[in-house]
Structure formats: C-alpha cells, structure tokens
Amino acid sequence: MNTERIGLIGVTLLLVVGGVATILAPTIVTGPGRAPAEASVTTTTTADGGLGSLFGLTLWGVTVLFGGTALLWTVLTYVFGSGYEPPSNEYGLEDVQVRIMTVDATAVVQETVDSVPDELTDVHVIAEKPIDVRGATVHVVPDDFACQAVRKGRAQEWARRALSTDREFVLYLDEDSIVESFDGLPDADVVQLREKPRRTGSSLSFLADVYRMGVQIEQRAFARLSIPLFAWGGGIAVRTEVEDTVTWDRETLVEDTAFVWTAFQDHDFDFALSAAVCRNEAPPSLYDLFQQRRRWSAGNLQTAKILPLRYELLTRVRNYTWGLSPIVMLVVVPLSALGASVGHSGAFLAASLGLALFTAFWFIRGVVYYGEDYHVWMLALPLAPLVTVVHALGTVLGILSPPEGFRVTTKVGSG
Numbered sequence: 054m055n056t057e058r059i060g061l062i063g064v065t066l067l068l069v070v071g072g073v074a075t076i077l078a079p080t081i082v083t084g085p086g087r088a089p090a091e092a093s094v095t096t097t098t099t100a101d102g103g104l105g106s107l108f109g110l111t112l113w114g115v116t117v118l119f120g121g122t123a124l125l126w127t128v129l130t131y132v133f134g135s136g137y138e139p140p141s142n143e144y145g146l147e148d149v150q151v152r153i154m155t156v157d158a159t160a161v162v163q164e165t166v167d168s169v170p171d172e173l174t175d176v177h178v179i180a181e182k183p184i185d186v187r188g189a190t191v192h193v194v195p196d197d198f199a200c201q202a203v204r205k206g207r208a209q210e211w212a213r214r215a216l217s218t219d220r221e222f223v224l225y226l227d228e229d230s231i232v233e234s235f236d237g238l239p240d241a242d243v244v245q246l247r248e249k250p251r252r253t254g255s256s257l258s259f260l261a262d263v264y265r266m267g268v269q270i271e272q273r274a275f276a277r278l279s280i281p282l283f284a285w286g287g288g289i290a291v292r293t294e295v296e297d298t299v300t301w302d303r304e305t306l307v308e309d310t311a312f313v314w315t316a317f318q319d320h321d322f323d324f325a326l327s328a329a330v331c332r333n334e335a336p337p338s339l340y341d342l343f344q345q346r347r348r349w350s351a352g353n354l355q356t357a358k359i360l361p362l363r364y365e366l367l368t369r370v371r372n373y374t375w376g377l378s379p380i381v382m383l384v385v386v387p388l389s390a391l392g393a394s395v396g397h398s399g400a401f402l403a404a405s406l407g408l409a410l411f412t413a414f415w416f417i418r419g420v421v422y423y424g425e426d427y428h429v430w431m432l433a434l435p436l437a438p439l440v441t442v443v444h445a446l447g448t449v450l451g452i453l454s455p456p457e458g459f460r461v462t463t464k465v466g467s468g
Contacts, residue, residue: 115377116404122374123411125367126271134274139328142237146172148221149238149290152212153189154205155228157182161464168232175220179212192216202301205286206308210301223296225309227287229464230331241325242295243313245272245281246288249330249423253465254337260416260433261342261444262335267419276324280364282371283353284313288331295322306352306456314360337465339443345462346447350376351455375448378441413437 151173155162162178166188169176176189183193194211202210209225222238231251238244249266252259275281286309295316305311316322336342350372357368416437420430433440 116408118370119374119378119408120404122371123408126268129274130271133277134271137273137276137326140239140241140325143240144221144238146170146235146237147174149173149224150175150216150218150220150222150293151177151189151224151226152209152216153178153226153228153230154208154286155180155184157184158228158464159184159186162186162228165226165228165230165232170232170235173224173235175218177212177216179208181208200302201304202308203304206301206303206305206311209308213296213301218293221293222290223293224290225286225288226331227333229334230287231333232288233330233332235329238290239325239327240323241276242292242322243281243284243316244290244325244327245275245284246290246327246329246331247272248285248287248333250335251332253334255339255342257436257440257443258337258339258342259335260430260436260440263419263423263427263430264416264437264440264444265419266422267415267417270418270422272326276326280317280360281313281324282364282368283307284309286310287333288329290327295320305356306348307356310353311356311359314356314364318359318361318364334462334464336462341462342443343447343450344456346444347450347454348456350448350451352451354452355455372448372452375445376452378445409438412441416440 151169153162153165153176155178157180162180162184163186166176166178166186169188178184178186178189178191180191180193184191192212192215194208198207198211200207200210213223222244224238226232230248233249235246250259250262271282289309291312298320299312299316301308301312303311303315313324317324336345353368354372357365360368413434416434417431420427423430
C-alpha cells in the first residue's frame, strides 16, 4: 500500500469519525447566569473524547495543503507563465507526419482524418484491428509485436519503428482529436497542442472538463520549467530525432507524460505550447470520466518515481491534494447544513471561502477559455463545488484502487 493511499484513507477516517463525533457530541444548555433575565439561553456543542479537536486539526491541515497547492498554481501560472505567448511557426505542414491512434473506432477516426488540413499529406492511422478510413494510410499493429510499452504506448512504439519518415516532426492525435486550427509548428523539440473538450453526453462530465481547462492554463508556464508537469497525448508533436532518442518503450498508464518526463530530465530539449487547438471529446458519462481521471492519477503516481526528487514530491502532493478536496467538501458541507460547528474559528471559514473562490475562478476561467459561444455555461457557476467533487473523485479512485490496465475512454463521435 503506497503512502498516498495510506494518507488518504487515514485522513478520510479522521474526517468522517470527527464529523460524526461533532454531530453526536453532548449539548450543554446554559441560562442567562448573571446576565439580565431576558437574555437568551446559550447552547454549546462539545466534542466527545477530543475527536472534535482532532477533526478541526485535520480540516485545517487539509485546508492548508489545498491552499498551498492553489498558491503554487498561482505562482506557476501568473509568475512563471506571465507573458507567455506561443512562439511563431518555423515549420510548415509539409514538415509534419500525422499519426492517429485508435483501437478500432472507424467513424470517430474518420471525423478526425477529415478535420486534418489538406496540406498535411502524410497521414497514418495506427489501429489495433483492421478498419477502413478514407484519406489516410491504415496500419494494424501486429499481434506478435513485443516491447515494454503496453496498449497505446505499444502502438506508438511500433509506429516509431515501422514507419520511416523524413519529416521533421511527428504529430500524434487521438482518435477523437478534431483539428480545429493547425498551420505549422514552432522550433521546439516537443510541441503541446491545446485541447478543448466538446460535450458528447453528460453535462456534468462536460462541466468537469470545462473546470479542468481553467486549471490547465498553468501549461503556459511549462516551457519555462526544466520538466513540464504533464502532457496531453491527444495532440502532441515530437521532433523525429527526439522520438527516436527517447522512444515510447516503457510500461506506463500515461505514456504521453512519461515520454515528456523522460525526455526532459535526460536531455536538454525545448518545450512549447502551441496556439493550435484540438476539439477532443469530453467523457460521455460520469463513469467514463471517473475511469479516465483514475488512470491519469494512478499513472502519474506510478511514473513519478522517474522524476528528480523535487518534481516527484510536487507531483505526489498535487495528486494527493486533488484527492482530498472532494472528501473535505463531502464532509464539511453536510455538517454546515446541519448547523454543526467545524474548524473552531472564523479563520477556518475565511480560509474555506478563499478556496471556494479559487474553485469558482477555475470554473470561470475555463468558460472564458472556451470563448463567447460558451458563456451560457457561466449559469452553471453555482454547481462549481459539485463539479470540483466530480472532477476529483477519479483521482481518489486512482490513489485507492489503481487500474491494472489501460482502459480506452468511450468515444461517441457525431453519429
């Protein structure tokens, strides 16, 4: 059992037991005493066996941890990332080979292929089963191909070995990565395209991705860090010689992030965040959302051991904090609704309100990122606490019960 799992279970038990103790604590009713007779009686709730104090300390500890993470996010985004603009393109579309990764989602892949600019003439689909797609060359990964990587990483490693190219870059797209804008690449070794998930089913699932886009504006600081904190493999361009140097040949649930972490700690490479956008699909159901976040969380924690100590600690603390955030929400809100005192001070209320404002800001920032056509989603702002819980529950699952294999998120397509 890893440290994060032990800590998460321990903190959860303390919060739940402390919360129950707060509700069931004996109530002492006192009269006016020496006060005037017309003074109201006062009611004081005390916690039994010291659990109330332990509960309060645990709440404060989690709040401080979340606050510290929010502060770090602010520094990354608005200090390190201040003034960052995507660099101008130095390479045209003729310098790019496209590889679209899928299992066998023919209709979904066809939409992605159709969205690729006509000037991108070297387009390949890497599939696990034979499919018929117009406008691209389809390759099926042989069943007998063996390497350390699994699932998508295995397919990428096969493509790296099997497909020769004289293009400067290889652009990897997921099967659902509709290319909204792409006209070239800057002179960087790894170029991250932006994502903008589109609604496909559950509104709550979509709102969780809107919220994630607000948090994810921290990516603009990654070009100024020695190691980017994560990568999105649904739209990422890699210089061909860099891909051959780093390879995809490693077992992980987050092959894109693992590739970037390996590349940037072992070599002096350049990272750039592109202005190009891919309209990928938001998970169509809450189940798919939870399983997606579960894989990301577990994969990041499992792979973090390859990082230098300071980055490993940062990654683990960030995942742990996101895992705790819904637990606090699910404990504190019901207690407050029942009129129970939590935190033992007005300072705790102020700190909680401050973090609630961060939650609202991230959601608003996500809506703004989407643009004017999506401003109607601002009406969902009162749901921000619930969206935060939904967004983070997958992280909890990833810490408590890491998946044993790679599960492909269900894709819907336009139908």
